Amino acid sequence: MITKLSNLFVRTLREDPADAEVPSHRWLVRAGYIRRAAPGIYSWLPLGLKVLEKVETIIREEMAAIGAQEVRFPALLPREPYEATGRWTDYGDNIFRIVDRKGADMLLGPTHEEMFTLMVKDLYKSYKDLPLSLYQIQTKYRDEARPRAGLLRGREFIMKDSYSFDVDDAGLEASYDRHRAAYQRIFERLGLDFVIVSAMAGAMGGSRSEEFLAVLENGEDTFVRSPGGYTANVEAVKVAPPAELPIGDAPAMQAFETPQAGSIAAVVEILNRDLPGREWTGADTLKNVLFMVTEPDGKKRPLAVGLPGDREVDAKRLEAAMEPAVAEPFGEDDFKKYPELVVGFMSPVSLDGTRILGKESSTKIEYLVDPRVVTGTHWVTGANVKDQHLTGVTAGRDFTADGVLDVADVRQGDPAPDGSGPLALARGIEMGHIFQLGRKYAEALGLKVLDENGKLVTVTMGSYGVGVSRAVAAVAESTADDKGLNWPLSLAPYHVHVIATGKEVEVFVKAEQIADELSARGLDILFDDRKASPGVKFADSEVMGMPIIVVVGRGLADGVVELRSRATGDKREVPVDEIVSEVIAVAAAGGLQAG
Ligand code: ATP
Ligand code: MG
Numbered sequence: 001m002i003t004k005l006s007n008l009f010v011r012t013l014r015e016d017p018a019d020a021e022v023p024s025h026r027w028l029v030r031a032g033y034i035r036r037a038a039p040g041i042y043s044w045l046p047l048g049l050k051v052l053e054k055v056e057t058i059i060r061e062e063m064a065a066i067g068a069q070e071v072r073f074p075a076l077l078p079r080e081p082y083e084a085t086g087r088w089t090d091y092g093d094n095i096f097r098i099v100d101r102k103g104a105d106m107l108l109g110p111t112h113e114e115m116f117t118l119m120v121k122d123l124y125k126s127y128k129d130l131p132l133s134l135y136q137i138q139t140k141y142r143d144e145a146r147p148r149a150g151l152l153r154g155r156e157f158i159m160k161d162s163y164s165f166d167v168d169d170a171g172l173e174a175s176y177d178r179h180r181a182a183y184q185r186i187f188e189r190l191g192l193d194f195v196i197v198s199a200m201a202g203a204m205g206g207s208r209s210e211e212f213l214a215v216l217e218n219g220e221d222t223f224v225r226s227p228g229g230y231t232a233n234v235e236a237v238k239v240a241p242p243a244e245l246p247i248g249d250a251p252a253m254q255a256f257e258t259p260q261a262g263s264i265a266a267v268v269e270i271l272n273r274d275l276p277g278r279e280w281t282g283a284d285t286l287k288n289v290l291f292m293v294t295e296p297d298g299k300k301r302p303l304a305v306g307l308p309g310d311r312e313v314d315a316k317r318l319e320a321a322m323e324p325a326v327a328e329p330f331g332e333d334d335f336k337k338y339p340e341l342v343v344g345f346m347s348p349v350s351l352d353g354t355r356i357l358g359k360e361s362s363t364k365i366e367y368l369v370d371p372r373v374v375t376g377t378h379w380v381t382g383a384n385v386k387d388q389h390l391t392g393v394t395a396g397r398d399f400t401a402d403g404v405l406d407v408a409d410v411r412q413g414d415p416a417p418d419g420s421g422p423l424a425l426a427r428g429i430e431m432g433h434i435f436q437l438g439r440k441y442a443e444a445l446g447l448k449v450l451d452e453n454g455k456l457v458t459v460t461m462g463s464y465g466v467g468v469s470r471a472v473a474a475v476a477e478s479t480a481d482d483k484g485l486n487w488p489l490s491l492a493p494y495h496v497h498v499i500a501t502g503k504e505v506e507v508f509v510k511a512e513q514i515a516d517e518l519s520a521r522g523l524d525i526l527f528d529d530r531k532a533s534p535g536v537k538f539a540d541s542e543v544m545g546m547p548i549i550v551v552v553g554r555g556l557a558d559g560v561v562e563l564r565s566r567a568t569g570d571k572r573e574v575p576v577d578e579i580v581s582e583v584i585a586v587a588a589a590g591g592l593q594a595g
Pocket of ligand 1: 111142144151152153154155156157158159430431432433465466467468469470
């Protein structure tokens with residue numbers, strides 16, 4: 001197939017779009033692949049659509065290979081099923097809600113667990129119908145708080161979502177593993193450097209869950225890995241608690257003066273000055289941070305988090321742990337409601353043993369602690385009196401937390417929870433997410449089948465998503481350079497960009513002939529037949545990013561044309577009657593078998 005650039009609906013831009021923060025966004029817009037319609041909402045132009053279709057084809061092939069069948073649900077959905085599972089409320093401001101002319105609530109689907117569950121319930125009644133895997137490639141809508149980076153985080157985006165239905169846990173495990181393997185093949189074929197990490201299930205519910213992250217500096221996700229092979233999204237890291245210590249060995253509580261010590265560092269300095277004999281650090285202190293938690297139904301409750309003073313509460317870990325509720329730091333007005341709390345010197349307990357934090361305490365504020373705060377550990381913390389701190393405040397003796405909340409920041413060099421060595425941190429973009437949902441949705445919506453013994457059993461489900469439009473951007477992000485896009489052969493809108501330069505008619509005739517011959521051999525050709533300067537044509541070819549570039553120009557008089565690689569920038573002259581076989585050889589080396 002040949003497309004003449006003079007006919008193609010495209011305009012390349014010389015300037016970056018004002019809101020472009022990352023290379024994929026900048027170049028997809030500048031090269032004329034996508035155009036912004038509204039914040040987080042994009043239109044696809046011919047070049048972009050071709051890449052999108054190639055990504056979809058890879059996904060369809062791998063879904064077919066595991067026996068998943070393609071369907072398509074509407075994007076405009078009724079409220080009731082989402083009400084039944086609680087997600088109408090849990091999704092909060094993240095769903096686009098619509099009221100139809102009769103006043104009925106509807107939504108634009110953010111994900112389709114409910115609809116698939118109901119469809120299978122409608123049609124299937126027996127264990128003999130299972131296992132079943134269904135998928136769709138479809139437009140999803142989420143009113144993201146922070147749409148950014150073009151296609152990477154849109155408010156309208158394309159997702160491949162599949163759902164598996166099994167009669168028992170072993171079946172679910174097998175369906176999950178099949179999807180996991182298919183996802184590995186998909187991301188390998190997309191040419192992405194990716195890791196599979198343990199993930200949080202979030203609003204989705206369910207148990208086992210993993211994410212496929214493309215390793216990219218501009219990613220929004222932080223993940224950890226250890227030399228021994230532990231990997232996790234930072235949100236999902238579960239800190240291994242240390243061994244408990246005998247309470248009898250703990251020192252008694254003691255107050256000491258800390259005038260104007262408004263920070264952990266200041267407290268540590270005073271400790272080392274006034275209580276010498278050992279080296280005190282921030283890790284010896286217990287910091288208490290207050291949050292106001294808002295439940296999806298709008299109810300509010302206070303929460304205190306106790307963690308080692310050398311750590312901060314990590315906003316993303318907190319967000320993931322609290323979801324679908326939202327925790328925000330206590331404001332001045334919140335503190336006014338608890339006059340007994342002495343800001344800067346907060347403590348779960350006072351010197352006389354009165355509990356200050358915890359459901360059973362005078363404030364009744366729920367108190368959750370970091371996993372490192374185990375029974376028998378003793379801490380320096382506030383005295384709940386201005387300018388005073390306490391030493392020897394011992395967990396399990398002086399205070400008891402209401403539970404554990406694992407939301408402290410995870411650092412480079414922290415031990416992996418499974419003992420497999422120090423953690424290294426890196427950034428990535430979530431490309432895919434697989435979940436074992438279990439029976440949550442089937443239970444809420446009544447999806448049951450008859451088992452072998454004629455007994456009704458609730459079906460167990462998995463849910464598996466790939467960001468299809470995000471994948472286009474992630475590949476662009478990982479391959480673009482300072483000149484523009486740079487596609488692998490498997491995803492490029494065209495395999496070869498043939499450029500005719502100069503004014504001579506013979507050059508244009510020869511260039512078109514080469515394009516024709518390559519096309520006849522099964523390659524897709526973009527032919528720059530425009531009356532433009534060579535500089536403009538070369539720049540456009542670099543911005544647009546086709547992997548193989550053939551330049552027909554002045555050298556033709558000497559019987560040569562130029563063959564360029566977009567990826568390496570290498571150029572070499574090739575005799576004109578060898579160019580077709582040469583291009584075919586380059587394509588074959590890149591994994592593309594031409595006819
Ligand atoms: P994220 O953590 O990035 O918000 P998510 O956990 O909400 O994603 P899922 O519900 O697991 O995402 O959706 C499945 C896949 O859809 C994700 O792995 C991602 O590739 C893609 N995706 C999710 N949200 C967006 C978005 N706003 N824009 C583009 N792709 C998205
Ligand atoms: Mg996810």
